[in-house]
Amino acid sequence: MRKDLAEFRKQKLVIGSIVAMPIILGVVMPLATFVPIITMIPQNESWDIPGLVELGSLPDDFSVPWTNRTIEERLFTAVVFQHATLRNVNLSNCIIVSCVLEDVIVRDSTITDSSLDGVYLENVTVVRSEGIKLDGRSILSVSSNLFFIRTKPSEIHQVLPMMLNMMLMIFIIVPATLPTIIATYSIVGEKNNRSLEPLLATPTTDGELLAGKIFSSFVPSMGSTFLAFCLGVVLLDVILLPQVGYPLMPNLTWILSIVLLAPTTCLMSVLACVLVSSKVSDVRAAQQLGGFVVMPVVVLMLGVLSGFLFLSPLTVVVFAGLYGCLDIGLFYFVRAVFNREKILTTWK
């Protein structure tokens, strides 16, 4: 791996493209597209709570009347709840912090750090909360583990979660596409440069050799993706802060995606490309076939873009687990079919 990385460091243009690609695709282009849309979100429409100056700075007369209590079957308007359990209540223009909501209807409000079960949401911003059996419309933004049974994204500000999902998908697709050229070149390229024979004559085992090839493609791809991700998160928060009122990113889905899903996706792509590279005797053919390896990721992307899949922490963990298992299987397969003799004697 060190040898490949040392060779790689000499290719300044390649390094530049690997660093630039995730930044352009994952940060610059999405933000250039999304910012004009995001700025169209009306700031005062959704959380028009009388007396509330800004989120996070609660007015004095909105003192906390419902701390650590259970409230059932009531109707509230413009009330702040903290550490309360709300059952069968109807809330509008409220601020709900660290509460448990069960079978509740919430309109024009903000929910933070709460647990939601069977809640109808309309014009609501939900921050760092978890929920199941949710229903509603005009969810302003979602920054955590919310699973909606049915939503009606008809308002312009509802586009935000979808845009963020799309942006997140780019951070999953880019590490899958980025290493294809390097990885497809890894073995067939050495053969073409005639440097493979002395390498194969060393006591390095097939597993060690392949692991080196795999990680020398994986490390730069994931490194540049991670760099772009951090940059994207910071820029997103800077741009969205005036609109949303709090740092939106990174949420759990994004963190799990970059920590679990992106690496497993990248590894799958690298493994498939190394497999191609060890089986094809021509660099161009290897690179052409390498294009196919991103197909499993495209399936995920199509699922997300079509609305069939919503990237929640659960979805991310499930896909990361699936891809991780595929990665392990693929590594053993690549090692099993790696044939030094065939590479040396039949490739020209």
Added chain:
Amino acid sequence: MISCDGLTKTFGSITAIQDFTLEIPDGCVFGLLGPNGAGKTTTMRMLSCLIQPTSGKAWIDSYDIGNKADVQKIRRMIGLLPEVPGLYETLGAYKNLDFYGQFYGVPKQRREESIKTTLTNLGLWDRRNEPVGGFSKGMKQKIAIARALTHDPKYIFLDEPTASLDPVAAKLVREYILDLKKQGNTILINTHNLSEAERICDSVAVVKNKIVKVGRPKELARGLFARTVSITLQKIPSSLLAETSSLGFVSEAQVNGNQLVLRVKDPERDNPKVISWLIQKGLQVQFVSEEEYSLEDVYLKLIEGEDR
């Protein structure tokens, strides 16, 4: 010691090498000679555990090349120079050698010392970080040989070490090989360069998909050609050629100018008799020399014999 017993490799219907049986003692420089496609590289690759023999066996220091458990040990004992140097051209000479040292598990300190010594000997220490892509072919070849030696192997396999090098570079590489021989390494060389093989090899095998002949270069000629003595006389009488028939040990005689050329079985025994016979006849002998047959003569005779 390298021992081969009936080593055979086929690729589909093509037999690259068949029934390769020989022993190469330790400390010897052994040459494999043969035309292109004679199976020299295939044999070297089998002995380096890069490809598996179709049949037959070979042992490097009692480790079986066909036994998977022995493969790593054998690879550690061998330093291989393939036909093409195959260096990482964007990296410097130091990095090229260092990475291979790491592949062979050479400890860092030993690696650093060994690389410094090697590159200093090659006159490349000051240029150690320059990309080797800019070096001459001879320099690259020397770095490639040095790469094969980073782990101090007992056996060194060199495939066409001087091919495509200019005479000066080839001489440098040859001297380097002779230095390695002095250090006690066992060296196996594949080469087309017969004069080079003659100069540096203790023994050679002429191969053409099988072993045609094995032996020391000079012995090979003796086995193939009758020994010929050339005697230069001040003056040769016209009857002399006919009179040579009285010498029973002379199988063939001819006169070239003032040279009498005789084929004899044992020059060491027969030459004094010929000289006394000539002196008794009152002839004045100016020079006596033995006709030398080069390895090239031997090679051509053997290969032509195989082609027939």
